Amino acid sequence: MIGGPKNFALRLVLIAAFLLVWEGFVRLFAIPMFILPTPSNVFLALYRGFASWLYVDHIWITLTETLLGFVLGTTLAFLLGTVIALSRPVEYFLYPFVVMFQAMPKVALAPLIIVWFGLGLASKVVNAALVAFFPLMVNTIVGLRSAEEDKINLMRSLAATRTQIFWMLQLPNAMPYIFAGLEIAMIFALIGAIVAEFVGAQAGLGMLIQSMNFTMDVAGQFSVLLLLSVLGLILNGMVIGVRKRVLFWDASQKFNDEAARKEVA
Amino acid sequence: MRENATAARDVIAIRHLSKTYSGRGGGVTALDDIDCTVADGEFMSIVGPSGCGKSTLLKILAGLMHASGGQALLNGTPIAGPRKDIGVVFQSPVLFPWRTVLGNVLLPVDVQQLGREKMTQRALDLLTLVGLSGFEHRYPWELSGGMQQRVALVRALIHDPALLLMDEPFGALDALTREAMNVELQRIWMERRKTVVFITHSTSEAVFLGDRVMVMTPRPGKIGDLFAVDLPRPRPLDVMTTEKFGVYVRRIRKSLNAGGGLE
Numbered sequence: 001m002i003g004g005p006k007n008f009a010l011r012l013v014l015i016a017a018f019l020l021v022w023e024g025f026v027r028l029f030a031i032p033m034f035i036l037p038t039p040s041n042v043f044l045a046l047y048r049g050f051a052s053w054l055y056v057d058h059i060w061i062t063l064t065e066t067l068l069g070f071v072l073g074t075t076l077a078f079l080l081g082t083v084i085a086l087s088r089p090v091e092y093f094l095y096p097f098v099v100m101f102q103a104m105p106k107v108a109l110a111p112l113i114i115v116w117f118g119l120g121l122a123s124k125v126v127n128a129a130l131v132a133f134f135p136l137m138v139n140t141i142v143g144l145r146s147a148e149e150d151k152i153n154l155m156r157s158l159a160a161t162r163t164q165i166f167w168m169l170q171l172p173n174a175m176p177y178i179f180a181g182l183e184i185a186m187i188f189a190l191i192g193a194i195v196a197e198f199v200g201a202q203a204g205l206g207m208l209i210q211s212m213n214f215t216m217d218v219a220g221q222f223s224v225l226l227l228l229s230v231l232g233l234i235l236n237g238m239v240i241g242v243r244k245r246v247l248f249w250d251a252s253q254k255f256n257d258e259a260a261r262k263e264v265a
Numbered sequence: 266m267r268e269n270a271t272a273a274r275d276v277i278a279i280r281h282l283s284k285t286y287s288g289r290g291g292g293v294t295a296l297d298d299i300d301c302t303v304a305d306g307e308f309m310s311i312v313g314p315s316g317c318g319k320s321t322l323l324k325i326l327a328g329l330m331h332a333s334g335g336q337a338l339l340n341g342t343p344i345a346g347p348r349k350d351i352g353v354v355f356q357s358p359v360l361f362p363w364r365t366v367l368g369n370v371l372l373p374v375d376v377q378q379l380g381r382e383k384m385t386q387r388a389l390d391l392l393t394l395v396g397l398s399g400f401e402h403r404y405p406w407e408l409s410g411g412m413q414q415r416v417a418l419v420r421a422l423i424h425d426p427a428l429l430l431m432d433e434p435f436g437a438l439d440a441l442t443r444e445a446m447n448v449e450l451q452r453i454w455m456e457r458r459k460t461v462v463f464i465t466h467s468t469s470e471a472v473f474l475g476d477r478v479m480v481m482t483p484r485p486g487k488i489g490d491l492f493a494v495d496l497p498r499p500r501p502l503d504v505m506t507t508e509k510f511g512v513y514v515r516r517i518r519k520s521l522n523a524g525g526g527l528e
């Protein structure tokens with residue numbers, strides 16, 4: 001079996017060895033700092049960034065952009081996805097637009113978004129929302145349509161209204177898909193915020209990376225990259241935490257698949 | 266004969282019922298001129314091979330599908346769509362995994378807004394009746410297949426329907442569980458005296474449970490013979506080894522064969 005305390009220790013040893021080899025390699029070949037910094041320099045940059053509160057401010061800004069963009073994008077995606085899933089005419093007429101937008105790399109819109117919404121918070125939120133929008137919309141549509149025929153028939157046999165079928169069956173049934181979409185949307189929102197900051201911003205971790213690039217502070221850039229991956233992990237962990245509470249029933253959904261033998265009358 | 270009973274005593278009256286599925290290259294006739302009645306409190310087994318239209322018949326009775334011709338009456342009124350006085354048990358339990366056992370049982374109560382406070386005690390009583398007391402706060406995936414189907418049975422009974430429709434409810438269970446469920450269904454039926462239409466492809470199950478057994482023949486689905494099963498209740502499992510039981514099963518098989526039902 002993989003896992004267990006012994007292998008966990010081995011993992012830590014491996015990481016330590018990796019950092020040591022990296023440190024030794026840079027020192028041995030005297031690689032300049034602006035090409036590849038040593039791990040110790042990266043950690044030093046990280047420490048200085050936090051000691052001066054510089055990183056805290058920028059983290060706060062990027063986090064705000066990401067979360068606002070996530071909420072805005074996923075709310076709209078859920079609403080539009082629901083309307084499309086429930087109404088064939090709406091689906092038919094909106095489909096060309098959806099396909100066009102879906103095929104387009106949304107980050108390519110970032111320069112335009114900056115022109116429309118300025119260098120401040122709004123443009124980052126809009127860009128993050130735009131990038132986060134599609135994974136959830138698609139999953140909402142698929143999820144709401146995934147209810148098995150037997151379950152629909154059960155609800156209908158009880159003389160349930162369409163509204164009741166939606167709230168009591170389709171929506172809870174779609175939750176595994178919706179949460180899978182939310183997980184992707186959260187990471188996408190972070191990407192959207194960072195890209196918008198690259199294009200034009202006064203603050204945020206993406207802006208920080210760019211300004212460090214201009215001053216050839218490569219150790220600083222590495223430290224921000226490290227921050228971003230930790231931020232991504234935390235954001236993803238938040239969604240997973242909520243999912244585990246809401247979807248406690250999903251892990252054992254196997255039981256639903258049994259006996260799908262149907263008589264073809 | 267029950268067929269001659271007055272219409273008022275018949276819970277179900279099926280008159281010249283037919284169903285044709287439209288498709289490329291002409292329609293497919295699934296049901297052809299079905300005529301029968303089911304009396305109040307009667308247990309009617311319908312047996313037939315796959316493709317004989319028995320599920321179509323059940324879907325029409327449940328109001329899930331419209332007939333192409335003729336009509337089916339429930340307590341004198343035509344079945345034109347889903348109704349609140351019918352309970353259905355499908356082949357798979359069709360339980361919602363996000364609801365507890367009690368929550369699943371109360372689904373019809375929620376849909377038909379009958380009031381959870383009033384109905385919870387009834388739900389618990391029915392769960393006790395099927396031997397599931399103490400399981401009300403479990404989730405469906407924690408139960409075995411047989412237990413899940415019992416939850417589905419209680420759910421079909423909770424709103425006290427005039428008619429219970431069962432579409433091969435034990436078809437997915439192993440043979441031993443299936444026999445146990447047959448005994449249990451008989452016990453519940455004797456206690457509650459619901460009118461039941463029970464679809465199966467097992468001749469012995471049909472005879473064991475039914476007051477009458479209706480044989481359906483395929484392509485198009487027609488009613489073959491009707492057998493009144495004259496065996497005393499409660500029927501124990503070993504009634505299946507008796508000569509009389511064997512005679513019923515043989516006659517039904519013969520009828521199925523004559524209709525081209527069995528190879």
